[in-house]
Amino acid sequence: MKEGNETKILKRLKELALLIEENNYYYHTLDKPLITDSEFDELIKENQLLEKKYPNLVLNKGPNSKIGVKIKNNFKKIKHKSQMYSLPNAFNRDDILEFDKRIRKFLKLKLSDKIEFLCEPKIDGLSINLFYKNGKLQSAGTRGDGLVGEDVTDNITSIKEINDNLKNNYPEFLELRGEIFMGKKDFNILNKNLSDKEKFANPRNAAAGSLRQLDVSISRSRPLKFIAHGIGESSKDYNSIENFYKNLKRWEIYPNKVSKICYEVDDIMQFYFEIDNMRSNFDYDIDGLVVKVNNFTNQKRLGYVGKNPRWAIALKFSSEKAKTKIKSIDLQVGRTGAITPVARLEPINIGGVIISNASLHNFDEINKKNININDMVEVERAGDVIPYVTKLIKKNNKKNNKINIPKFCPVCKSPAFKDVDEAVLRCSNKYECYSQKLGQIIHFISKKSLNIDGFGEKQAKLFFDLGIINKNEDIFELDKYKDKILTLDGWGKLSFSNLIESINKSKNITLEKFIYALGIRYIGEVNSELLASKFRNIDKIIVSINNRDQLENIDGLGPKAISSVIDYFSNKSNLKSVLKLNKILKISNSKNSTKNNYFTNKNLVFTGSLSSLSRDEAKYLAKTNGAKILSAISKNTDFLIMGKNSGTKLEKAKKLNINVIDEEEFLTKINQ
Ligand SMILES: [Zn+2]
Numbered sequence: 001m002k003e004g005n006e007t008k009i010l011k012r013l014k015e016l017a018l019l020i021e022e023n024n025y026y027y028h029t030l031d032k033p034l035i036t037d038s039e040f041d042e043l044i045k046e047n048q049l050l051e052k053k054y055p056n057l058v059l060n061k062g063p064n065s066k067i068g069v070k071i072k073n074n075f076k077k078i079k080h081k082s083q084m085y086s087l088p089n090a091f092n093r094d095d096i097l098e099f100d101k102r103i104r105k106f107l108k109l110k111l112s113d114k115i116e117f118l119c120e121p122k123i124d125g126l127s128i129n130l131f132y133k134n135g136k137l138q139s140a141g142t143r144g145d146g147l148v149g150e151d152v153t154d155n156i157t158s159i160k161e162i163n164d165n166l167k168n169n170y171p172e173f174l175e176l177r178g179e180i181f182m183g184k185k186d187f188n189i190l191n192k193n194l195s196d197k198e199k200f201a202n203p204r205n206a207a208a209g210s211l212r213q214l215d216v217s218i219s220r221s222r223p224l225k226f227i228a229h230g231i232g233e234s235s236k237d238y239n240s241i242e243n244f245y246k247n248l249k250r251w252e253i254y255p256n257k258v259s260k261i262c263y264e265v266d267d268i269m270q271f272y273f274e275i276d277n278m279r280s281n282f283d284y285d286i287d288g289l290v291v292k293v294n295n296f297t298n299q300k301r302l303g304y305v306g307k308n309p310r311w312a313i314a315l316k317f318s319s320e321k322a323k324t325k326i327k328s329i330d331l332q333v334g335r336t337g338a339i340t341p342v343a344r345l346e347p348i349n350i351g352g353v354i355i356s357n358a359s360l361h362n363f364d365e366i367n368k369k370n371i372n373i374n375d376m377v378e379v380e381r382a383g384d385v386i387p388y389v390t391k392l393i394k395k396n397n398k399k400n401n402k403i404n405i406p407k408f409c410p411v412c413k414s415p416a417f418k419d420v421d422e423a424v425l426r427c428s429n430k431y432e433c434y435s436q437k438l439g440q441i442i443h444f445i446s447k448k449s450l451n452i453d454g455f456g457e458k459q460a461k462l463f464f465d466l467g468i469i470n471k472n473e474d475i476f477e478l479d480k481y482k483d484k485i486l487t488l489d490g491w492g493k494l495s496f497s498n499l500i501e502s503i504n505k506s507k508n509i510t511l512e513k514f515i516y517a518l519g520i521r522y523i524g525e526v527n528s529e530l531l532a533s534k535f536r537n538i539d540k541i542i543v544s545i546n547n548r549d550q551l552e553n554i555d556g557l558g559p560k561a562i563s564s565v566i567d568y569f570s571n572k573s574n575l576k577s578v579l580k581l582n583k584i585l586k587i588s589n590s591k592n593s594t595k596n597n598y599f600t601n602k603n604l605v606f607t608g609s610l611s612s613l614s615r616d617e618a619k620y621l622a623k624t625n626g627a628k629i630l631s632a633i634s635k636n637t638d639f640l641i642m643g644k645n646s647g648t649k650l651e652k653a654k655k656l657n658i659n660v661i662d663e664e665e666f667l668t669k670i671n672q
Contacts, residue, residue: 009050010057016047017059018347018354021201025353039458075150075212078141080129081175081233085146086307087122087290087314096265096291099313103293106302106310108614116294118241119271120259122314123227124204124285125181126211128152130162132174135251137164142212145448146307155211155219156180161226166251175232176253182207183283186223201353203285228255229290240294258282261294272315279317288316301613303620305556306526319382322355323393324348326375329360329403331410335439336521337427339406339416341366343377343389350381359388362423363405370395372403411435431571438464440519444472448525449517450509453502454495462488471573472517473580475503508586511537518578520568522561530557531565534628536589538582545569553630555619598669600626603636607650608643610663618666625670633658641666 020043026034035043051058090096103115127143140156141149156162159180182190187203200206210222228248231238238244245255258275262268272289279286293299293311302310328344341360348355358379360366369392371377376394381387409416409427411434416425427433442460445452455475463469468481478485479500485491509517512532516525523531534554535541544550545566551557568574604627610618618641619629630637633652640653640660653660661669 006054006057009054013047013050013054013057013059016043016050018356019043020047021354022356024205025355035456035458039456075152075214077144077148078139078151079148080141080146081131081173083146083307084127084129084143084149084177084232085304085309086143087312088308089288090291090313090315091318093265093269096268096313096315099291100265103302103310106614106616107298108610108612108617114263115298116240117262117268118259118292118294119262119268120229120256120290121275121282121286122288122290122316123179123181123256124287125179125207126204128156128178128180128226129232130176130178132166132170132176134172135166135170137162145451150212152211152219154216155213156224156226157216158220159224159226161254163252166253168250169247170251171234171236174234174236176228176248177230177232178226178228180207180211180224180226181284182210182222182224184285185283186225190223225284228253238296240296241292242294244296262291268315276317286317288314290314301617301621303624306529316382319380320350321378321380321390322348322350323376323378325396326371326373326377326389328373329366331406333409333411333427333433333435333439335436335443335519337409337430337433337436339409339425339427341403343371345379348379350379350387353381355379355381355387357387359386361388363403363425364423366403367405370402409433409435431574437470441469441472441475443519444517445475445506449513449519450506452499452506454499455502459499471577473577473584476507476584478503507584508588511587511589514538514581514585514587515541518568520564522558522564527557527561530554532589533623538578538587541565542569542575542578549632553628555623555629597625597627598672599639601628602638603628603630604639604641605630605633605637605649605653606641606643608646610643612663612667621670639666 020040023034023040023043090099100115103109104111104113107115109115129141129143129149131138131140138153139151140153140162141151143149157164182203184203187200187206190206191199194200200209206222207224210219210224213219228245230241231244238247242261248255260267260271262271268289268291275286275289291313293302299309299311304310325346326343327346330342330344332340332342334340341363343358343360345356345358360371366372369389371389371392372395374396375392376396378390378393379387380390405425406416408414409429412427412429412432414427414429414433417428418425427436430436438461441464442457443449445455445460452475460469463478463481463485466484468478468484469475482496485496486493510532512525512528515523515531515538516528531541531554534550535544548562548566551562551565569578599622604622606615606618606629609615613621622629633640633649633656635656637653637656637658640649640658642650642660642662650660
């Protein structure tokens with residue numbers, strides 16, 4: 001009897017170890033947590049409890065003291081002065097060629113014009129933002145969501161490379177960006193001195209776990225290091241990254257010693273292979289090469305697309321792979337109705353992370369690769385991409401039968417369909433399918449949307465199944481169900497009032513986050529930002545669906561996204577829900593709204609070819625100064641900007657008495 005019980009406990013401890021490790025990876029590396037922070041805490045608590053009660057069963061490499069345990073979410077929040085962006089990824093020479101081409105086209109450069117690229121190794125650590133005022137370090141914040149991070153000012157005081165008192169010619173204020181990491185040697189020594197239970201899986205986890213400690217004395221005792229790699233807001237302008245790095249050295253702060261200025265794609269690739277070969281000689285883990293336009297004027301001209309700079313890219317090293325067996329294949333129905341097969345794997349360690357789930361992409365892929373349950377497959381994990389099954393290694397299934405492509409949604413049994421140009425199978429019961437509705441609510445409260453602490457998948461499903469919430473807006477009426485919720489397992493007065501408090505906190509939201517939170521198909525973070533900066537309030541977006549032109553005039557918003565927006569707001573129940581939310585929430589304009597320029601809020605049309613800059617750059621410049629770009633002349637047009645060889649638009653503008661200005665005047669006015 002007792003033995004049977006112990007077997008059960010041991011099994012649970014092993015399960016917990018896997019769950020905790022995997023969730024750590026999803027949270028910290030992929031930034032796509034599978035569960036909420038409080039659910040994660042529950043796993044940790046359960047593990048601790050079992051370990052305390054059954055000390056003889058404690059696993060050698062249990063999760064107890066790995067990073068999760070000590071990381072709590074009550075760090076003070078800190079707002080960055082300027083956004084911390086993230087680098088888009090490149091994987092091969094073609095991607096770099098494309099990157100170079102895009103930049104040349106945007107800046108309207110000739111083939112003979114040289115672009116300077118500064119290339120340096122991409123350290124696998126944590127980005128940090130250091131704020132200096134009058135040469136004194138004021139604060140240190142983690143990246144967080146790019147706008148707001150966690151305040152770790154007290155945790156970094158013992159890092160030698162962070163000089164908290166600059167001398168010689170420092171700017172009045174400066175945001176300095178860099179990477180916090182742990183060296184491989186230091187990592188090995190640290191791990192040697194930690195008990196088996198406390199050991200970290202890899203240097204990155206060790207750095208993250210050491211930095212994000214509420215007990216700052218632990219952070220200070222850990223061998224963390226810092227390398228500078230960028231600049232945020234600053235009171236002084238520098239010509240180039242190279243020039244900025246020179247200044248840094250005078251302030252006794254150091255960028256990577258290994259870096260190179262390259263002019264050609266081939267130079268970049270050669271340096272990339274050099275670095276890849278030298279990888280094991282570095283005392284820190286690197287996962288690729290960062291390629292940045294060196295000149296700050298060009299960086300500024302190139303600007304940003306959503307969260308990515310146009311002027312930088314991370315060329316990644318190839319990913320890590322491992323072989324394992326598929327235990328089962330589950331079908332998941334997502335928020336947008338996508339029916340996706342997910343492989344449940346025999347847990348496997350890939351580059352220091354235990355993986356037990358991997359994407360199978362779609363049914364065409366599975367059948368093309370001839371993959372089925374029990375087969376041995378290769379699984380790949382590449383940094384911040386969700387692990388996926390790459391190929392079949394060995395068939396174990398004698399029958400060799402193919403996976404049947406479902407004809408119906410596995411959840412609501414509605415017919416499944418495929419769009420002509422898509423590989424993804426979808427449930428046709430849009431807006432009503434159980435999984436789509438629940439998925440939408442989970443998306444609405446998730447980290448990148450309303451970001452409600454302590455409210456995740458588990459709670460959403462519980463309340464949804466009980467009929468307490470059926471739509472997004474019901475979340476704000478949970479109070480009505482207080483008595484009912486308090487009778488539920490695991491809910492007490494304190495946890496309930498904590499939840500209500502975080503729900504109330506989430507009511508202040510930017511327009512772009514709100515649009516993103518609605519989960520409209522094809523409207524991700526980038527498109528949400530496009531819609532937000534064009535319309536500035538939700539009412540105008542709703543009205544825009546009666547005037548497709550307005551949507552079509554948004555640069556970068558594709559036809560599928562446009563149709564999807566129209567479809568979404570044409571649905572009466574969606575519309576009702578959005579109008580209700582607009583009353584409940586405090587939706588604010590996120591940025592650019594304060595900029596005031598000659599062209600702010602004016603409608604601009606471009607015609608003809610410009611000589612000193614590309615059409616794309618001119619539009620980007622106008623938009624960042626608050627102008628609206630239209631594609632055709634109408635009586636609503638304020639200015640026609642005329643390049644060489646202007647055609648019918650010029651005639652039409654003259655007829656309608658619209659201000660016509662040339663390139664020179666446009667540039668003078670916009671730079672005023
Ligand atoms: Zn369905």
